[in-house]
Amino acid sequence: MITRNTIGSPVAALRYGPYGSFGVTGPSSRPPYGQGSLGIEVADDSTSLNPPSEKADFGNEVDFFGDSVLALKQVGFRVFQTNENVGYGGAENMPNIRFEIDPNLSALPADNYSTMVWVPDAAPVTNRWSPFIDATTTGYWYLTGNETSCTQAAECSFQELKASLDDGGAKPTIYTASIGKGRDYMWIGAVDGLRINREIYDFEPNGVRTRRA
Template identity: 70%
Template sequence: MKARFGVKRKAALGITALVAIAASAAPVSATTVTHTDTDTDTKWGRSDHWGVITRNTIGSPVAALRNGPFGSFGVTGPSARPPFGRGSLGIEVADHSTSLTPPSEAADFGNEVDFFGAPVLGLRQVGFHVFQTGENVSYGGAANLPNIRFEINPNLTATPSTYSSMVWNPPALPTTDLNRWSPYLDATTTGTWFLTGAAGTATNCSLSHQCTFQDLLTALNDGGTQPVIYSAAVSKGRDYMWIGAVDGLRINSLVYDFEPTMVRVRRAT
C-alpha cells in the first residue's frame, strides 16, 4: 500500500510490527523474531500497523521505506550500509514549503495500534541509528536530527490533560559520523526529552526546559494513575530541512528493522 502526499512525492506505508515492553541488554546484535514466540513482547505484535501517521504529517514530506543508503562515496565498512538488512526509513522534510505558521513540514512514521495502552514507565531501552549528512548540519546545525516520539496520556494529578507528546531530541553527532551510518544512539542515556502541552509545564520537562530520560520518567511517576502510551513513531519537524534515513529503532527488547518492503522485527541480543 502507498500513501501519496502532493503530486510527485510519496510516503510508503510500512508493514510488520511487534511491540516491546520489557527491558533487555544493549543492542550489540539482533535476531529475527518469529511468530511462534509467545512472550509478552511478541504477543502484542501485528503485521500491518506501521506507516505514515496522517494526523501528524504536515505538508508533503517523504517518510518511505527504501533501499540503502549505502555510502556516502568513499565510505567503507559497517558504517557504509544500513545497520540491519538492506533498507531503512528514508525521511525528507522541507523548511519553507507550506502556507502555515511555521511554514515547515512534519513527517511521522509509526504505529498507532500495537503500543496503545502500554505503560510509559515500562520503557527501558529506546534509540536508533541515523544516516546524517553534512548538508543537514548546514541546514539546521549539528543537532538537526529526527526524533523519537511517543504520544501518551500523562495521567498527571497536576493537570487534567489526557494528551502529550513525549519527544526525544538526539545529541549532535561528531563530524566523524557524518555522511555515513551512525552508531546506535541510546535515547535513555544521551540527548534530551520533553513533553508538549500542559504536561510539559507540570513536570518542568518542556521544550524550553528539557530533561534526561530518567528525570522525565521520575516526573511522570507522581503517585497517581500511571501514564500510558498511545503511539510510537520516528518523526521530523517542524523546524529545519532534513534529508536522511533511520534504521534499527529500538523499543525495549525489540529492534524495528526498516526494509524496502516491510518493517522486520528483531530481538536485541
Template identity: 70%
Template sequence: MKARYAVGRSTAGRSGTGRSGTGRWSVLVGALLVALVSAFLPASAAAGTDDGRTPVDHWGVITRNTVGSPVAALRNGPYGSFGVAGTSARPPYGRGSLGIEVADNSTTLSPPSEKVDFGNEVDFYGKSLLGLRRVGFHVFQTGENVTYGGPTNMPNIRLEIDPNVNSADDYSTLVWVPAASPVTNAWSPFIDATTTGYWYLTGATGTTTGCTQAARCTFAALKAAFTTRNARPTVLTVAVGKGRDFMWIGAVDGLRLNDYVYDFEPDGVKTLHKR
C-alpha cells in the same frame, strides 16, 4: 486482566510432581515471566499474525501528524557515502531503512516548514510508558543537514501518550531530541535515547512535570517526573519523525524499544528480538 490457574492436588502418576509443589512453582514462575516480557511488548509480537499466516505490519505515515508534502518511505540503503567503507557504509540491519525528507519553507502555514511522523498507532496502544527502559536508533546524517540546521538537526522519536497526571490532562506528545550524530555522510552507531540528547512533553503535561522544550529533561528525570506524582502514563502511538523546523534529508534504521529492534526494510518493518 487477572490470570486464573486451576491448581489441584498433585499425586504421583497424575502430574509427575508428587507433593513437592513443583507444578505450582512452574506456573507462578511462568506467570512472572509473561508479565515481565509483556511490559512494552508490541501487540503484534504477542499475537504473531492477523490471520494466523500473514505477519502483522501496522507501521506507516501517521497522516494526522503530517504537514505539507514530506517523504517518509521504506527504501533500499542508503549505501555510502562514496569512499565510506565498513559497517558504517550500509544500513545496520538488513538492506533498507526509513528515508525521511522534510522542507523548511514549503507551506503557507506558520511556521512554513513540513512535518512527518512514520509510526505505529496499533501495537503499543495502552502500554505503560514507565515500562520503557531502552530506546534509540541509528541515523544516516549528512554534512548538508548540518549546514541546514546545525549538528543537532536530527530526526526525533515521538510518543503520543495519555499522561494520567490529572483528570483534565489526557494527551501529550513525548519527544526525544538526539544529540549530534558522531559521524556524517555515513551510518551512525546506535544512539541511546536514555543517555544522550534530551526529552520534553508538549501541552499542559510539560508545564505540570517541568519537562518542556525550554526546560529539557533527561530520560531519568522524565520518568521521575511521573513517578513522584504517582502518575501512570500509557502509550497511544510510537513514531520516528522530523519537523517542524529545518530541512532534513536522511534515513533512520534500527529503532529500539526495550528488547525489540524495528528493522525498516523496503518490504516492511521487521521485528527483531534483541537482548
C-alpha cells in the same frame, strides 16, 4: 505515515539503502540491518502555515497502545546523517523519537494527551551510518503540553521525564510510537534499528521486521 501528524508533503517511506556516501566503505557504508531503512525528507519553507516548515511522523498507532510509559527502559536508533543536513540546521538537526501518551497526572485529570519527544545530540559521524544512539542516556526529552517541568525550554533526561510523570496516581500510558522530523529545518536522511525495550525494528523496503535485542 501517521496521517494526522503530517504537515506539508514530506516523505517518510521504507527504502533500499542508503549506501555510501562516496568513498565510505565497511560496515558504516550500508544499513545496519538488512538492505533498507526509513527514508525521511522534510522541507523548511514549503507551506503557507506558521511556521512554514513540514512535519513527518512514521510510526505505529496500534501495537503500543496502552503500554506503560514507566516501563520504557531502552530507546534509540541509528541514523544516516549528512554534512548537508548539518549545514541546513546545525549539528543537532536530527530526527526525533516521539511517544504520544496519556500523562495521567493527578493534578491535571482532564489532560489526556501529550507527546514525549527525544531530541538527540549531534550525530557522532556524518555521510555514513552511525552506531546506536541511546535515547536513554544522550540528548534530552520534553513534553509538548507542559504538563510537568520537562518542557522544551527546560530539558530533561529520560529518567527525569519518567520521574516527573510518576506522581503516585494512575500510571501514564502510551498511545503511539514514531520517528519524526519537523517543524524546523530541512532534513534528508534515514533511520534504522529503532529500539524500544527488547525489540529492534528493522526498516526494510518491503516492511518492518522485528528483531530481539
